[in-house]
Amino acid sequence: MVIAVASRLLLRRALLAVPLVFAVVALTFFFIRLAPGDPAQILAGDAPTPEFLAQVRAEYGLDQPVWTQFLAFLAKALTGDFGTSLYSKQPVFAVILERFPATVLMTGTAMIVASIVGILVGVASAKRAGSHADTLISSASLLGYSMPGFWVGQLLVLLFSVSLDWFPATGMEAARASYTGWRHIQDVAWHMVLPVTTLALFLLTMIARFTRAAMIDALDQDYVLVAEAKGASRNRILWHHAFRNACVTTITVIGLEFGAVLAGAVVVEIVFGWPGLGRLFYDAIYRRDFPLLTGAFMFSSLIVIGVNMVSDVACALLDPRIRR
Amino acid sequence: MSEPVLSIRDLHVSFPTATVVQGVSFDVMPGEIVGVVGESGSGKSMTARSVLRLLPKSARLGGSIRFRGQEVLDMSPADIRAMRGALVSMVFQDPMTSFNPVLRIGDQIAEAMTLHGQKDRKTLSDRVASLLASVGIGNPKARARAYPHEFSGGMRQRALTAMAVANGPALLIADEPTTALDVTVQDQILQLMRDLNATSGTAILLITHNIAVVASLCRRLIVMYAGRVVEDGPTDEVLTAPRHPYTWSLLQSVPRLDRATGRLVAIKGQPPDPAEPLAGCKFHPRCPWVEERCTRDEPPLEDGVRCWVRPAL
Secondary structure (H helix, E strand, O other), X not given: OHHHHHHHHHHHHHHHHHHHHHHHHHHHHHHHHHOOOOHHHHHHOOXXXXXXXXXXXXXXXXXXXXXXXXXXXXXXXXXXXXXXXXXXXXXXXXXXXXXXXXXXXXXXXXXXXXXXXXXXXXXXXXXXXXXXXXXXXXXXXXXXXXOOHHHHHHHHHHHHHHHOOOOOOOOOOOOOOOOOHHHHHHHHHHHHHHHHXXXXXXXXXXXXXXXHHHHXXXXXXXXXXXXXXXXXXXXXXXXXXHHHXXXXXXXXXXXXXXXXXXXXXXXXXXXXXXXXXXXXXXXXXXXXXXXXXXXXXXXXXXXXXXXXXXXXXXXXXXXXXXXX | OOOOOEEEEEEEEEOOOOEEEEEEEEEEOOOOEEEEEOOOXXXXXXXXXXXXXXXXXXXXXXXXXXXXXXXXXXXXXXXXXXXXXXXXXEEOOOHHHHOOOOOOHHHHHHHHHHOOOOXXXXXXXXXXXXXXXXXXXXXXXXXXXXXXXXXXXXXXXXXXXXXXXXXXXXXXXXXXXXXXXXXXXXHHHHHHHHHHHHHHOOEEEEEEOOHHHHHHHOOEEEEEEOOEEEEEEEHHHHHHOOOOHHHHHHHHXXXXXXXXXXXXXXOXXXXXOOOOOOOOOOOHHHOOOOOHHHHOOOOOOEOOEOOOOOOOO
């Protein structure tokens, strides 16, 4: 029954996602071309002759009207060809998929860390609502929520890499040592500490704040009193009764904020020199690599939509009143 | 005479700003149905919740509450949890919000039993089905899998009652169990309680502001006003021959079909603010028979009435 509900919901969300992805692709396609800068200029190098520039434009179809370019892109996209990166000359999706695992590793770890810590902090804070500990946690999370990622990242680097030399400041693995097996995993984990902390901080404070509010609301409900009158322990009331209700809010927040996390990942990857999609996208913007940018936006919107679909379905499975 | 199942002596409940229950004493005998009436703020719900220690954290309790001779106010948290839902259970006012909306009805009823040691799934599901059937819910096996929003208000209150009696408690505390229900559904719930009392001998402490409900169910009636018991006696005597001016006024304000009363008489004035100390009898500002000493000294509860004057009513 659960599977039937989940698949029906997923199908409906997937159908809604089609026009959304199309809109993202179309908007990206046109907006990038409105931005100043000419990829032909960048590709042709310093002081090219007008003939050479025209040749480069013709080669990449950049001399065509934007509409024609768009239709050509769509026609090719339907066959699974999303174009070729102007810079690396590789198929766009191959370039993206190559960088994808590094980003999944960092973003995924940050999401998991932020969810677990955020929920624990939120619940602990709601349990003691109004106490000094709660005020302290709330102030700390407001602080964490107000600090921009690039700044936090640089502060962490200054403190933990430059001054204390505890964690590496950049990269994903030690450049000179080529570790294998368990040692390699340890090395990557070591490199992840600072970027994951930076990225997780914002989401963590969001999750903690919303979970706290939802838990306070849930703990104030009659069914909590009824559960207490049945002889339920404090922990059972907290997790089985109140959190089962509050987690719908938590999951919605995680789903909604995932886009912001992905955007934050771009910044964090640049600050920490992490070889993921963020770095790739940043370079693509700098190089006016139109096909790669279109592919990048399409890809990230697909991921954001996918994550939101999963969070919608999770909410529906957790709260029977949302199902239908 | 047997031991009372519940014995409350000189109970005080106070909050930082006010004392809401002051010197309440009464007993409930095994198998007895006792009604507690009073208007909002009279302390009746706080008295009821004190028995299970289900009061807000800021509440301070004084006096004594003995359940089967054991002092509830001295119990450890674990002992209280062992008592809650097993020996003493409670039904609350609003059936719409008393069930957890994200858990199945059957699982919530089963939880009342798992919390007190019953872990066998087959036994649990059979017991849940028979409990639901006993409160008149048809197709109980399937309905146990339903969520609260799939039940009507009356069904929920019946399911809540089933949940409260799952462990065969010695005492059931019902706090305004029918207030939120239609009149026809009210009747079903009252009948259910009557049956329960008759078949299993569960003592019931019924908290209500509805005198008709008390009249139909309870053999004994306690009237509360401003955190105090003002009258305590057999229901028919209290209703036909009230001895406290407050009880009398309360009855005058209830519409009756069996005699032409003309205009209903509202009790003039307001109940005292628990945050403002009031000397003497707490009812004296509203009492038609008020005398000088009523404003000075508080009368004791003697012979089931708390009144200096005891006018012929």
